[in-house]
Amino acid sequence: MSSMQNPQSFWHRLTPRGLGARLALAFTLMSGILTLLLVEVVERSATAQVKTSIGGGLGEMAMQTADKLDRGMYERFREVRLMARRNDLISPETSQAERRRILADMQSTYGYYEWIGLAAMDGTVLVEARGLLEGKNVAKRPWFSNALAGKHVGDVHEAVLLAKLLPVQQGEPRRFVDVAFPYLDANGQPAGVMGTHLSWEWAREVERSIIAPVQTRNKVQALIVSAEGVVLLGPQDLLDTTVRLGSLNAARKGRTGYAVERWPDGHDYLVGYASTKAVGDYPGLGWNVLVRQDLQDAYAPVRQLRSRALWSGGALALLFSLGGWLLARRITRPLAALAHSADGLRRGDTHELVPAGSSYTEVHQLSGALNALVTALVQRRADLQTLNDTLEQRVDRRTRELERALVAVRASEGRIIAIVEAAQDAFIAVDLRGMIVDWNPAAERMFGWTRHEAVGWPLAEMILPERYRDSIGKALQAFRQNGQFMLARRMERTVINRQGFEFTVESTVTLAGEGEGAFFSIFLHDISERKKVERMKNEFVSTVSHELRTPLTSIHASLSMLDGGMAGNLPPDAARLVAIASQSCDRLMRMVNDLLDIQKIEAGHMEYQRTAQLLAPLMHHVADAMEGQARQAGVTLRLDMPPGAEFVQAEIDHDRMVQVLTNLVSNAIKFTPGGKDVILGLAQRPGWARLSVTDEGPGIPPAFQSRVFERFAQADAADSRQRSGSGLGLSISKAIVEEHGGSIGFETRAGAGTRFTVELPLA
Numbered sequence: 215m216s217s218m219q220n221p222q223s224f225w226h227r228l229t230p231r232g233l234g235a236r237l238a239l240a241f242t243l244m245s246g247i248l249t250l251l252l253v254e255v256v257e258r259s260a261t262a263q264v265k266t267s268i269g270g271g272l273g274e275m276a277m278q279t280a281d282k283l284d285r286g287m288y289e290r291f292r293e294v295r296l297m298a299r300r301n302d303l304i305s306p307e308t309s310q311a312e313r314r315r316i317l318a319d320m321q322s323t324y325g326y327y328e329w330i331g332l333a334a335m336d337g338t339v340l341v342e343a344r345g346l347l348e349g350k351n352v353a354k355r356p357w358f359s360n361a362l363a364g365k366h367v368g369d370v371h372e373a374v375l376l377a378k379l380l381p382v383q384q385g386e387p388r389r390f391v392d393v394a395f396p397y398l399d400a401n402g403q404p405a406g407v408m409g410t411h412l413s414w415e416w417a418r419e420v421e422r423s424i425i426a427p428v429q430t431r432n433k434v435q436a437l438i439v440s441a442e443g444v445v446l447l448g449p450q451d452l453l454d455t456t457v458r459l460g461s462l463n464a465a466r467k468g469r470t471g472y473a474v475e476r477w478p479d480g481h482d483y484l485v486g487y488a489s490t491k492a493v494g495d496y497p498g499l500g501w502n503v504l505v506r507q508d509l510q511d512a513y514a515p516v517r518q519l520r521s522r523a524l525w526s527g528g529a530l531a532l533l534f535s536l537g538g539w540l541l542a543r544r545i546t547r548p549l550a551a552l553a554h555s556a557d558g559l560r561r562g563d564t565h566e567l568v569p570a571g572s573s574y575t576e577v578h579q580l581s582g583a584l585n586a587l588v589t590a591l592v593q594r595r596a597d598l599q600t601l602n603d604t605l606e607q608r609v610d611r612r613t614r615e616l617e618r619a620l621v622a623v624r625a626s627e628g629r630i631i632a633i634v635e636a637a638q639d640a641f642i643a644v645d646l647r648g649m650i651v652d653w654n655p656a657a658e659r660m661f662g663w664t665r666h667e668a669v670g671w672p673l674a675e676m677i678l679p680e681r682y683r684d685s686i687g688k689a690l691q692a693f694r695q696n697g698q699f700m701l702a703r704r705m706e707r708t709v710i711n712r713q714g715f716e717f718t719v720e721s722t723v724t725l726a727g728e729g730e731g732a733f734f735s736i737f738l739h740d741i742s743e744r745k746k747v748e749r750m751k752n753e754f755v756s757t758v759s760h761e762l763r764t765p766l767t768s769i770h771a772s773l774s775m776l777d778g779g780m781a782g783n784l785p786p787d788a789a790r791l792v793a794i795a796s797q798s799c800d801r802l803m804r805m806v807n808d809l810l811d812i813q814k815i816e817a818g819h820m821e822y823q824r825t826a827q828l829l830a831p832l833m834h835h836v837a838d839a840m841e842g843q844a845r846q847a848g849v850t851l852r853l854d855m856p857p858g859a860e861f862v863q864a865e866i867d868h869d870r871m872v873q874v875l876t877n878l879v880s881n882a883i884k885f886t887p888g889g890k891d892v893i894l895g896l897a898q899r900p901g902w903a904r905l906s907v908t909d910e911g912p913g914i915p916p917a918f919q920s921r922v923f924e925r926f927a928q929a930d931a932a933d934s935r936q937r938s939g940s941g942l943g944l945s946i947s948k949a950i951v952e953e954h955g956g957s958i959g960f961e962t963r964a965g966a967g968t969r970f971t972v973e974l975p976l977a
Contacts, residue, residue: 248530265484268512269472272434272486272505277470279436280488280503282420288493290324290393290412291367298395298408299857304332310341317343328380328390329411332397333358335404347375352409357392361407368392369499370414370446389414391499417447433511441466441500448504451479461487465502474509482509640719640738643726644673648690651733660719660740662712673736677709679716706741717742769799822867822953826977829903830860832868833896836875843880848888851879854895862896863977864903870950874958877943878907878970885911885968902956903976908969914962922960923948 302308303316313332321327321343331342337353352358352375357368370389380388394409417438437448439462445452461473465487472486483506492498640660643652653668661668661677668676674683707721719738726735776784776792784792837853844851875894882892886909895906914922925945951958955975962968 264513264515265474268507269474269484269486272484272507273470273472273488274486275434275436276465276486276488276503276505279420279438279505280490280501282423283417283438283501283503284490284493284496284498286416286420287367287391287393287490287499288496290410291496292494293320293324294393294408294410295366295395298397301857304397304405304408313341314343314345317341326413326416327410328388328413330409332406332408334406340406350375357394357409357411358407360392361394361396361409362404366393366395367497367499368394369440414447434505434507437504437506439465439502439504441502446501459485459504461485461504462502465489465504466500477506483507484509484512640740642668642673642677642736642738644734644736646690646694646732646734648672648674648686650676657738660711660738661709677711679708679710682708707738709738718745769795773799820949820953822870824865824867824954826863826865827868828860829862829864829866829896829905829974830855832866832871832875833894833905836872836879837894839872840876840879840883844883844892847883847886849883849886850891851883852891852893854893856897859896859898862898862903864954864974865977866954866974867950871954874947874950874972875905875907877947878972881943882907882909882911882968882970885909887911898976901976902973905972905974906969908967910967913964913966913968914960915964919962923958 297303297320300316303313317330317332321330327343329342329346331347332340333352334340337351337355337358339347339350339352342348355374360366360368368391370391372389390411391414392409392411394407396404396407399405435449437452437457438446439448439457440446443456443458443462445455445457447453457478459477460475464471464473466489468489468491470488472484474482474484476482486505488503490498490501490503638656640657641652641654642650642657645651650668650671650673653663653665655665657668658664663676674686678686704720704722707719708716709719710716718741720741721739722737724735726733773792773795833853833855837851841851879892879894886892890910892910893906893908895904895908897904897906923944925942948958951972951974956973958970958972960968960970
């Protein structure tokens, strides 16, 4: 009766008071709850995982199928386009038999070409690989008119004219995908159409290669659907029907994934979807790929897993309950023994806490920690007493060490001051506000201000012309805001001395110290004399080059007239001397022109008149111009331009690019032994035109490769005497190519020759 009147007291008596009993009860309750949660979580998780895994796999198969369709169509698209450009096929001089042989070879390379032929502009079939439809008119066929209108690929359709000529396959009518391109005559005008009928069986082969490995085990079906929703390939009951599904709409929007949806047959399916896309310049046909699996088949593993989880969860609950009770007894027994020992320590017992040998690790760690704590307290008391006894001695020793360190710092500071004072370059220290805090004797000599006069003044007012003073303030403000400053780099600066005379120095700025004591360390080196010498050198080169050019032109003209016989036939010895003088004059004129070009490039006065133009005529022009030099050296000069290279265009200055190629070809001829070849190449890669000059010479020595494009650079003195040159041509060529937005480089191998490559952006 009293227990009913006081429920709280009743439940308090029922609640276990010992740790072991509480742990046993907790394990029992947790095992029961976990059993119930396990089944629910496993079922939900497995369902989501199976849906994600299988759906993702179906989406991946759909994407692979779409990709394989795209790439297969792209290969055929590109193959037919290339065939339509073959001169030996479309040339009127090619015989009918030769044309048929070429088409038959193409048909044999890919077994799914059911029909491939050429039709004239009026639609008459001129030639076909097996002679089918030759002489027939195909002008009304969509593939013919679409090709002339710029549409080169047609969607799937049944055979019309070929239906009676080709046998029926597997009880079904033949289906084709059309690929056709116009071919051009010598004037670049359409002369007819090259057409192919690609058998739709290749799409079935794509489906079998991807779906077949998993179709039997997982009951997977694949469908290829046209842009209008018509099933082109799939289960027999859906073939040629129009479907309207959410997955198809998602695929049409370019998405790839999976969805669960109900189909017209009333079944729910897990559907992976993807769409075909354009590849390269192949525009695509808008096909969509759907891969489906019945939802009951897909979720069968989940139902099996739920049943297993229910039985295994019940068994685990019983095991956890029994294990919890045993574990609780094991946990509480050593803890009780340790608590008894700790109580003795509290009463003053000096014995260490020693747990039972069978105790678990935590009990040993707890006893060890308590013993270590007691030991540490005793040791700390002894250390404190020792520290009090030796404190005075330690303070005295530390004071002497600090005095010695202070002496060393002062000595180091004195050495640094002596070095700065004796430095030949001007040294200025500036704080973070831009105020001068140090000024060495070299700075006094350079600027005329004494240290006493300079320290404490703003750096900008002391050494910078007025037009540059704002830049110092902006730089210091940027440094204070984000810590960015032009440090540890040599820079040329214009400064001013006490008399107002401006001169040029090289400055190096570094940040020294930290925090509020940080300052900028500035070293200045006077380079005004060096700049003056450089100006004199440039003026001298310019003057000499211009003064040499006029007499050299006259000398060259006179020697050319003598060599041409204007003064009559010269004696053999005199003719040989005139020829040598003429060659030397040519070399001098080239050197003078190179020097003038270098001067223009340095001054930024080189003029370019760039226009978009074909590069093939440029290559022919250079080859014709260098043919004489190549013949004289016994070298064969050849052009290498693959089909289509004649249409490559770039925006260039014709004369400057001729100068670049002439220099490269001249160098190649010089270094190529007699009887070998020098090849001029023209090719195209995405966005770029590539011009190349390849020789069969000895190659460039490894030690010289890093200096190939430097001015006046030649491999060695003996080589420069044997093969005349100024050493400026490649440097000038590099500057011209880079001005065109391109690049120049080379590949070389010892004894195997060198290839110089110029790449220019396409027009």
